[in-house]
Each structure stands twice: as structure tokens, then as C-alpha cells.
Amino acid sequence: MTTDAQVTPAPADAAQRGRLRAGLDRAVQGRALPIATVSLAIVLLWYALAVWLNADLQINRFERADQSWTFGELVLATWAQDRPMLPAPHQIVAELNKTVFQTGITSVRSLVYHSWVTLSSTLAGFAIGTLLGILLAVGIVHARALEKSLLPWIISSQTVPILAIAPMIVVVLGAIGLNGLIPKAVISMYLCFFPVAIGMVKGLRAPDPLQMDLMRTYSASRWQTFWMLRWPSSLPFLFASLKVAIAISLVGAIVAELPTGAQAGLGARMLAGSYYGQTIQIWSALVAASVLAASLVGVVALGERWAHRRMGAQP
Amino acid sequence: MNVRIDTTAPTRRALSRPDPWCAATLLLGVLALAFPLGAATDEAAAIGWLDRPGSLVALLALLGGAGLGLARQAGVVRGLGPAGYGFVLLAATALAMATALDVVHDLGAAATRGFWLVVLASWLIAWRAVDGVAAFSVRDLRVQRAVDTVVPAVFGLTLLFLWEVLTVGFGVPQVLLPAPSMIGERIASSTGTLWADFEQTFLKAVLSGYVMGCTAGLMVAVLVDRVAFLKRGLLPLGNLVSALPIVGIAPIMVMWFGFDWQSKAAVVVVMTFFPMLVNTVAGLGAADAQQRELMRSYAAGYWQTLVMLRLPSAMPFVFNALKINSTLALIGAIVAEFFGTPTVGMGFRISTEVGRMNVDMVWAEIAMAALAGSAFYGAVALVERAVTFWHPSFRQRR
Incomplete structure (x- = not known):
């Protein structure tokens, strides 16, 4: 397409019109416009919902102040309450701006500080969990007895609502002198070893029998087969699992902060907000957590692309 | 030589190298006999194996199971497949674990080296048993499925057993980790x-x-x-x-x-x-x-x-x-x-x-x-x- 255009240059305005139409087509056919539309609809719906949910409280307040009000005033007032049922998006953005950019990052009021606390335990749990998951998968792939005895338990381990056990893990580990980051990391680890183990079992078995036979004809040892065949062919599965694992690891770290009265972290921030009815604070912590989750998944996706390119995949 | 894949390897290797699990169990079991089961306290002497004939029987069952494994490998005992041997070991393990539970609840934290060596031996033999049963394979799908559930069940029960024995035997405070039996009572x-x-x-x-x-x-x-x-x-x-x-x-x-x-x-x-x-x-x-x-x-x-x-x-x-x-x-x-x-x-x-x-x-x-x-x-x-x-x-x- 592009080379053709260079060989026979069209008149400037025609080309521009063509480009415009192509761009418009792409906008309708592609994802950007639909996503933008749906997002806009959500924001509008949000504002409407904020009016609807906050109206009762606001009318009450007006009546108590013996103040007459018009509908316009009511709407504006519902978007500017101190402790609304549902804060309007711009209130959350303002709170985020205040706690992220206007506050020093070492202050306990700074969301950056709380995000860092949560992030550090997320990453620690993620690292240990990934390692554990890979080790388990390697064991399972190489020993039949391990597969038969361990795999059912790995699967049923996830039907145990670990997040319910979180408070106890924190207390028990606290009793033997482990505080702060480690208990939270343990919970993250428990959540995120599972997708890695399952994905890697699948991935390490991904080489087809022909390839395995080839390795055998080369007289490759188990170790060589593992490094040269099984490991590389499991990488796509590994990264797919890692994306799930890092998201779930963040959930684990946040929830681990809830029941223990943790002093810092996004979970602690939510809990404090819920105690004092600071809805805007809860929502901004929630938004921060979401941004964190999205960027963590994004980083893993970048790593995936890098690894694929290193392995010679077509972009 | 070392490229040979799972299916043929055990039979070949069997002639040269003894089954490590069985050998280790045999070693640990014999070693256990040299130590008392329970430590001496102020009012009682150390508890030896002869004071608890039941545990001696259980230990002998373990040793017999391990010995049978070595005999199988040496070709002395024929006609016992890996799965059949696995089931024999399961029986020995069950006996040993039941006895160990009984002993540890009597002795509590007084259990000593002799006892722990047996626990270790029964863990090893349980693993060997699972390894054997996992090799079980028949045409009949229903039987196969039933046996396939035995393997994870044994694994889970072994974990529970270790949990119970370790918490009771080492007197782990209840606040840290209660024994499964206590949880069951609750x-x-x-x-x-x-x-x-x-x-x-x-x-x-x-x-x-x-x-x-x-x-x-x-x-x-x-x-x-x-x-x-x-x-x-x-x-x-x-x-x-x-x-x-x-x-x-x-x-x-x-x-x-x-x-x-x-x-x-x-x-x-x-x-x-x-x-x-x-x-x-x-x-x-x-x-x-x-x-x-x-x-x-x-x-x-x-x-x-x-x-x-x-x-x-x-x-x-x-x-x-x-x-x-x-x-x-x-x-x-x-x-x-x-x-x-x-x-x-x-x-x-x-x-x-x-x-x-x-x-x-x-x-x-x-x-x-x-x-x-x-x-x-x-x-x-x-x-x-x-x-x-x-x-x-x-x-x-x-």
C-alpha cells in the first residue's frame, strides 16, 4: 500500500481526503472509537447515578437549612458533597490530584506512598509465587507420582478462600516475629503460584512428540531437553499466566491489609475510608489500585513482547 | 545410555542401583531401633520399643515393606508389579501411621529420636507407595478412576498425619497452629x-x-x-x-x-x-x-x-x-x-x-x-x- 502511494503520488488534496476517509474507517472499524464511546457513556451514567444516589441526602440538607432549591442547584450540590454516597468523577480526580501530586511522596497522606507499600508486597509475593509455580510445574512434568498426587491438591488449594485466611496468616506469622511485608507477600504468593503452575504444566508439555523424539535422537539429556526445548516452548504460556498472576497478586496484597489494621497501603486506605465514611478516599484508593493493576499487567505484556522478539517471533 | 526415557528406565536401573526410597527406609528403621521411643522423665524411665509392642510391629511392617522392595528389585520376589507393591506398601504405611498417631498422643512432647526416625521412614515409604500406585493402569475406566483418586487422597492424608504428629510431638502452641484433631473436635x-x-x-x-x-x-x-x-x-x-x-x-x-x-x-x-x-x-x-x-x-x-x-x-x-x-x-x-x-x-x-x-x-x-x-x-x-x-x-x- 504505502510503496504504491510513493511510486505514483496522487494530487495532494485527494490523497488527504483518502487518508481522512481511511482514518475514519479505521476509527469505526477499529477499537478506539467504540472504547471511547463506551467510556463516555460510563462517565455520563456515573454522573447521573451520582445525582440519583446523593439527592436524598442533599434534599435533607437543604430542608434542614431551610433553603429553597432548584433542580440545577440540586444537581450541582450532589456533585460537590463532602461525603457523598457516590462521588462524581471530577471529585475523585481532584482527590487523586491532591494526594498524588500535591503531597510529598513520603507523607502518609500521599497515595504514592500507600501504593508503594502495596506494590512492594505485591512484587515480593509475585516473585516468590512465580518461582514456586515454576518449580512445581517442573516437578509435575518430570515425575508421574508428583503429577498424580500433587496436581489435584494444587487445584483444590484454590477453592480454599485464602483471602478469608489472610487475617490468620498475618496473626500467626506475626506471632513468630514476621511482620510488615512478609505476611502480605505470603498471601500474594499463595494466590499467584496457582496460575503459573497450571500454565507451566501445560507449557512444559507443549513440545510435540516429534520434537521430543528429535531431542532423543540427539541423545540429549533430560536437562538439555528441558533447557533447549521444554523451557523455550513454555514461554508463551508462562507470560499468559504471569499476567493473571500479577493482577491476582495485587488483589492479595490489598486484601491482606484489610483485616489486620495495617497502617499503610491501599487496602488500609480503603479500610480507613470506610471507617470514617470518606467515600472519596475509598474511590481514589480504588482508582489508584486499578491504575496500578493495569500498569503491572502492561509491564508484563511488554516483557512478553520482548521475550518473543528475543526468541525470533514475528512481530 | 542416559537418554533412555521413563518407561524402560526402572527395569534396567533396577539391576544396578537399589531403590533409594526403600534403602533409606531400611536404614532409618534399623537406626530407629537403636534409640528409645520416648525420653526419660522424672517419674518414668525412657520408653523403649519393648514397652510398646504395637509400635515394634508397625516398624517391622515398614522394614518388611522396604525389604520386599529390595528383594523385588534383586529378582528374588517375582510376580509383584509396581502397582501391587504400591498397595502392599500402602497397608504397611497405614499401620505405621496409625501407630505413630497413637504413640504421639500418649507421649506428647516426650517423643524422641526413635519415634521421629520412624515418622520419617513412614513418610518415605508413603511416597514410595504413591509412586507405585501412580503406575497402576488398567483397561477398566471405573477401576482406574477409583485408583487415581487413591493417590491424591494418600498424599492429603500423609500431610494431615505429618501436621498432627509434628504439632503434637513438638508441642506447638495452639495459638500458632492447632493439631487437626483439635480442629475436628471444635x-x-x-x-x-x-x-x-x-x-x-x-x-x-x-x-x-x-x-x-x-x-x-x-x-x-x-x-x-x-x-x-x-x-x-x-x-x-x-x-x-x-x-x-x-x-x-x-x-x-x-x-x-x-x-x-x-x-x-x-x-x-x-x-x-x-x-x-x-x-x-x-x-x-x-x-x-x-x-x-x-x-x-x-x-x-x-x-x-x-x-x-x-x-x-x-x-x-x-x-x-x-x-x-x-x-x-x-x-x-x-x-x-x-x-x-x-x-x-x-x-x-x-x-x-x-x-x-x-x-x-x-x-x-x-x-x-x-x-x-x-x-x-x-x-x-x-x-x-x-x-x-x-x-x-x-x-x-x-
């Missing part, structure tokens, strides 16, 4: 409370939220599927949302819907909605072009095609979401209870009893939550097997 003595919590959290919050969330997800997916523009816009957002920490909305839901189960159900609805949406939309695209063309050649309308072709072929995806959601739902409900509940419910009980250091009660709740979660998952899996029996993953292997 479950038996407080069934009323446990049932009330189960009813509040599982029957009211989880089930209602799960049904509502999954139904809503399914219906929105069908709707979205009809409008291509909506599909392109909503799907990436749905994917994004499933990666977000949705449990975070729990405090907000508690604020909106009050302390009772309704707020927990609301959290569950939101948590289960997106996986269902994303999976169903993917599933609705799973029917292949030929099948769709066949429907068109039958002059089937949109709804007929949907009900007769596309929904059935989406079922594997739908059930995938149902299974994911079954665990998510329980997590959501329990976590939401941390933010305020009436004085009943599994999450409430866990957080209050941790505060009172009643750790055995917490473990009882956890055991029940695990049981409920597994049963829920299992039920969904059973329904899946009945509904999507045609799917390749359920065809009989081999």
Missing part, C-alpha cells in the same frame, strides 16, 4: 454456629449473588454480541476490569446496601459479572462457519441459531466462567464481611475469633469454607460434564 462441638455462618455467607450472599451476577453477565453478553460496535467497545474494557482488584468495592457496597447479606451479594454480583461477560462473548464466536452456514441453509432465524447452535457451542466457555466465579464468589462474600456484618457469617467469625486467639475456631471456619468451595466447584464441574458431554476434553482418553 467442628464437632460447634456445628450450630458453623451452620449459621454457612447459611448467612454461603446460602444467602454467595448463591444469590452468584446467580444474579452470572445471569446478568450471560444476558449482557448475548446483547453485546448482537451489536458489533458495543462488542468492540465493551470487550477490552471488560478484559481490563477483570484484571482490577474488584474486591475493593466491598466498603462501598456495604455503605450502599447495609450490613446484611445484600451488600455481600452485591459484591459477588460485580465480581462474577465480568468473567461471565468476557467468556460468553468469546464463546458465542466459537461456532464455526460451516455450522452457521448450515443453520442459514435451514433458514433458521437469529434466535433459532442462537438457541440451537451458538449457545450450546458457547457452553464450554460459559462453564469456564462459572467455575472461575465459584471461587471468586466465596472470596468476595467473605472479604466483604470484613467491612461490617451482623454478628454472623464466616468472614465475621474469622476476624473476631482471630482477635480472641481462638485459632481452632478459625481453622474450623476455614475447613468449612474450603469444603463449601470445593463442593461448589465440584457441583459446577459435574453439571458441566452433563451439559458439555460432547466436548473433546470429556471424551475417554486412550
Whole structure:
């Protein structure tokens, strides 16, 4: 397409019109416009919902102040309450701006500080969990007895609502002198070893029998087969699992902060907000957590692309 | 030589190298005989093997099992396959473990080296037994399936055994980790409370939220599927949302819907909605072009095609979401209870009893939550097997 255009240059305005139409087509056919539309609809719906949910409280307040009000005033007032049922998006953005950019990052009021606390335990749990998951998968792939005895338990381990056990893990580990980051990391680890183990079992078995036979004809040892065949062919599965694992690891770290009265972290921030009815604070912590989750998944996706390119995949 | 793969390796290796598990067990067992079972105290002398003939018998059974393994390898004993030998070892292990439990409950923290060596030996032999039974393979699928459940069961029971023996034998404080037997007693003595919590959290919050969330997800997916523009816009957002920490909305839901189960159900609805949406939309695209063309050649309308072709072929995806959601739902409900509940419910009980250091009660709740979660998952899996029996993953292997 592009080379053709260079060989026979069209008149400037025609080309521009063509480009415009192509761009418009792409906008309708592609994802950007639909996503933008749906997002806009959500924001509008949000504002409407904020009016609807906050109206009762606001009318009450007006009546108590013996103040007459018009509908316009009511709407504006519902978007500017101190402790609304549902804060309007711009209130959350303002709170985020205040706690992220206007506050020093070492202050306990700074969301950056709380995000860092949560992030550090997320990453620690993620690292240990990934390692554990890979080790388990390697064991399972190489020993039949391990597969038969361990795999059912790995699967049923996830039907145990670990997040319910979180408070106890924190207390028990606290009793033997482990505080702060480690208990939270343990919970993250428990959540995120599972997708890695399952994905890697699948991935390490991904080489087809022909390839395995080839390795055998080369007289490759188990170790060589593992490094040269099984490991590389499991990488796509590994990264797919890692994306799930890092998201779930963040959930684990946040929830681990809830029941223990943790002093810092996004979970602690939510809990404090819920105690004092600071809805805007809860929502901004929630938004921060979401941004964190999205960027963590994004980083893993970048790593995936890098690894694929290193392995010679077509972009 | 070293390239030889699993199937032939054991028989060849057998001639040169003795089975390490059996050899180690034999060594440990003989070593154990040299030590007393229990330490001497002020009022009693050390407890030797002859004071406890039962444990001596159990130890001899272990030694016999291990010896049999070596004899098998040397070719002295013939006609006993790896699986058969595994079952023989299982019997010896069961005897040894039962005796060890009995001994450790009598001796408590007085158990000494002789005892621990036997525990170690029975663990090794249990592993060897599992290894043997895992090799079991017959044509009859039902028998095979039954034996295949033996392996993880033995593994789980061994873990429980070690947990019990270690906590009792080393006198681990109950606040840190209660023994399984204590947890069992607690479950038996407080069934009323446990049932009330189960009813509040599982029957009211989880089930209602799960049904509502999954139904809503399914219906929105069908709707979205009809409008291509909506599909392109909503799907990436749905994917994004499933990666977000949705449990975070729990405090907000508690604020909106009050302390009772309704707020927990609301959290569950939101948590289960997106996986269902994303999976169903993917599933609705799973029917292949030929099948769709066949429907068109039958002059089937949109709804007929949907009900007769596309929904059935989406079922594997739908059930995938149902299974994911079954665990998510329980997590959501329990976590939401941390933010305020009436004085009943599994999450409430866990957080209050941790505060009172009643750790055995917490473990009882956890055991029940695990049981409920597994049963829920299992039920969904059973329904899946009945509904999507045609799917390749359920065809009989081999």
C-alpha cells in the first residue's frame, strides 16, 4: 500500500481526503472509537447515578437549612458533597490530584506512598509465587507420582478462600516475629503460584512428540531437553499466566491489609475510608489500585513482547 | 545410555542401583531401633520399643515393606508389579501411621529420636507407595478412576498425619497452629454456629449473588454480541476490569446496601459479572462457519441459531466462567464481611475469633469454607460434564 502511494503520488488534496476517509474507517472499524464511546457513556451514567444516589441526602440538607432549591442547584450540590454516597468523577480526580501530586511522596497522606507499600508486597509475593509455580510445574512434568498426587491438591488449594485466611496468616506469622511485608507477600504468593503452575504444566508439555523424539535422537539429556526445548516452548504460556498472576497478586496484597489494621497501603486506605465514611478516599484508593493493576499487567505484556522478539517471533 | 526415557528406565536401573526410597527406609528403621521411643522423665524411665509392642510391629511392617522392595528389585520376589507393591506398601504405611498417631498422643512432647526416625521412614515409604500406585493402569475406566483418586487422597492424608504428629510431638502452641484433631473436635462441638455462618455467607450472599451476577453477565453478553460496535467497545474494557482488584468495592457496597447479606451479594454480583461477560462473548464466536452456514441453509432465524447452535457451542466457555466465579464468589462474600456484618457469617467469625486467639475456631471456619468451595466447584464441574458431554476434553482418553 504505502510503496504504491510513493511510486505514483496522487494530487495532494485527494490523497488527504483518502487518508481522512481511511482514518475514519479505521476509527469505526477499529477499537478506539467504540472504547471511547463506551467510556463516555460510563462517565455520563456515573454522573447521573451520582445525582440519583446523593439527592436524598442533599434534599435533607437543604430542608434542614431551610433553603429553597432548584433542580440545577440540586444537581450541582450532589456533585460537590463532602461525603457523598457516590462521588462524581471530577471529585475523585481532584482527590487523586491532591494526594498524588500535591503531597510529598513520603507523607502518609500521599497515595504514592500507600501504593508503594502495596506494590512492594505485591512484587515480593509475585516473585516468590512465580518461582514456586515454576518449580512445581517442573516437578509435575518430570515425575508421574508428583503429577498424580500433587496436581489435584494444587487445584483444590484454590477453592480454599485464602483471602478469608489472610487475617490468620498475618496473626500467626506475626506471632513468630514476621511482620510488615512478609505476611502480605505470603498471601500474594499463595494466590499467584496457582496460575503459573497450571500454565507451566501445560507449557512444559507443549513440545510435540516429534520434537521430543528429535531431542532423543540427539541423545540429549533430560536437562538439555528441558533447557533447549521444554523451557523455550513454555514461554508463551508462562507470560499468559504471569499476567493473571500479577493482577491476582495485587488483589492479595490489598486484601491482606484489610483485616489486620495495617497502617499503610491501599487496602488500609480503603479500610480507613470506610471507617470514617470518606467515600472519596475509598474511590481514589480504588482508582489508584486499578491504575496500578493495569500498569503491572502492561509491564508484563511488554516483557512478553520482548521475550518473543528475543526468541525470533514475528512481530 | 542416559537418554533412555521413563518407561524402560526402572527395569534396567533396577539391576544396578537399589531403590533409594526403600534403602533409606531400611536404614532409618534399623537406626530407629537403636534409640528409645520416648525420653526419660522424672517419674518414668525412657520408653523403649519393648514397652510398646504395637509400635515394634508397625516398624517391622515398614522394614518388611522396604525389604520386599529390595528383594523385588534383586529378582528374588517375582510376580509383584509396581502397582501391587504400591498397595502392599500402602497397608504397611497405614499401620505405621496409625501407630505413630497413637504413640504421639500418649507421649506428647516426650517423643524422641526413635519415634521421629520412624515418622520419617513412614513418610518415605508413603511416597514410595504413591509412586507405585501412580503406575497402576488398567483397561477398566471405573477401576482406574477409583485408583487415581487413591493417590491424591494418600498424599492429603500423609500431610494431615505429618501436621498432627509434628504439632503434637513438638508441642506447638495452639495459638500458632492447632493439631487437626483439635480442629475436628471444635467442628464437632460447634456445628450450630458453623451452620449459621454457612447459611448467612454461603446460602444467602454467595448463591444469590452468584446467580444474579452470572445471569446478568450471560444476558449482557448475548446483547453485546448482537451489536458489533458495543462488542468492540465493551470487550477490552471488560478484559481490563477483570484484571482490577474488584474486591475493593466491598466498603462501598456495604455503605450502599447495609450490613446484611445484600451488600455481600452485591459484591459477588460485580465480581462474577465480568468473567461471565468476557467468556460468553468469546464463546458465542466459537461456532464455526460451516455450522452457521448450515443453520442459514435451514433458514433458521437469529434466535433459532442462537438457541440451537451458538449457545450450546458457547457452553464450554460459559462453564469456564462459572467455575472461575465459584471461587471468586466465596472470596468476595467473605472479604466483604470484613467491612461490617451482623454478628454472623464466616468472614465475621474469622476476624473476631482471630482477635480472641481462638485459632481452632478459625481453622474450623476455614475447613468449612474450603469444603463449601470445593463442593461448589465440584457441583459446577459435574453439571458441566452433563451439559458439555460432547466436548473433546470429556471424551475417554486412550
